Amino acid sequence: MATRRQFATGLAVLALSRHAFAQGRYPDQPVKIIVPFPPGGPADLVGRLLARGLTEQFNQTFVVENRAGAGGIVGVEAVAHSRPDGLTLGIGSSGALSVLPNLMPRMPYDVAKDIQPISLAIAVPQVLAVHPSVPAATVAELVALAKRQPGKLNFGSSGSGNSLHLAAELFRARAGGIDIVHVPYRGAAPALTDLVGGQVQMMFGDVPVMLPQIRAGTIRALGVTSAERSTALPDVPTMAEAGVPGVESESYYGLIGPTGLPADRLEALHQAVKAALQTPGVRQPLMEQGGRIIANSPAEFTAYIQAEATKWAEVIRFSGAKLE
Structure with a gap:
């Protein structure tokens, strides 16, 4: 019965989205979804899946254009300054919409004034992982170790001021101000490589990036930064379960457009995303x-x-984090 009800709901949402598009006389032209990162990453995956889903919903072509640069700012700027006709959309991420505006004195767009959020698709937690040589099997043991040896443990990140660095700063504060040393890298990949090699001892990283090494046993997962356990790591406790509450950090990805989208097209896109996310x-x-x-x-x-x-903004304030 539940399956039939879900199916009926999906059909209703699909019908509503198509009706809304028809009512708004949506232009019969390809719709561009700008992904503000290179191909292959999580933002690109979200963009391509939504493009495919929306193409199926409306029988109209949605195509992905990768426009990377400045941590997502270049692509989001292109969306913000596009015509509000619904033909240029984009993937908005936590960095470009919530983190970097707090770190950069001059942004090429104002999130509140220039961006129209449409629907948040997915929020992906980070996972705290350590090198197997670190004598800590739990978050509590890691915190105790850091307190016994202040300044001796280090953590890698994908760069100063980015979301992985800020997750670690949030952990540092919530764990009682433990003294751990930040080692910034130019990207998550080299940081993870050095974590596997033992050059750094711990790291917060997005779950899909860290998952292959966790499964291979080259790094040890201690806790995830979501309110509930990750479906990809069901045996790994949340940070709250592990004894350090208040460490919630997720990388989010959603569909955005420029401010000024007609209300009927905005609602049509929202309903279409909902319907697409219900399809297997x-x-x-x-x-x-x-x-x-x-x-x-x-x-x-x-x-x-x-x-x-x-x-x-509060984490940046108390940690003193800056872009480098």
Whole structure:
């Protein structure tokens, strides 16, 4: 019965989205989704899955254009300054919408004024992992070790001021101000390589990036930074379960457009994303990333972006984090 009800709900959402597009006389032209990162990463996966899902929903072509640079800023700027006709959309991420505006004195767009959030697709937690040589099998043991040996443990990140660095700073504060040394890298890949090699002892990293090494046993997962356990790491406790509450950090990805999108097209896109995220071809690959599929409304996505910006502004303030 539940399966039939879910199927009926999906059909209703699909019908509504198509009706809304028809009512808004959506231009019969290809729609571009700008992914502000190179091919192959989680933002690219989300963009391509949504493009495929929306193409199926509306029988109209949605194509991905990768426009990388400046941690997602270049691509989001292109969306912000595009015509609000619904033909140029983009993938908005936590860095470009909630973190970097708190770190950069001059942004080429104002998130509140220039960006129209459409729907948050997925939020992916980070996982705290250590090199196997670190004598700590739990988060509590790691905190105790850091307190016994202040300044002796180090952690890698994908760069000063980015989300992985800030997750570690949040952990440092919530764990009682432990003294651990930051080692910034130019990207998550070299940081993870050195974690596997033992050059750094711990690291926060997005679950899908860390998962292969965790499964291979080359690094040890201690805790995830979501409110609930990750579906990809069901045996790994949340940071709260592990004894350090308040360490919640997720990399989020959602569909955005420029401010000024007509209301009917905005609602049509929101309903279409909801419907697409219910289809197995879109939902299953996203679930494999170990995150939460959300599909919230434009208003809810807007509030989420602001709440995340407020949280990270406070972490940046007390940690003194800066971009390098």
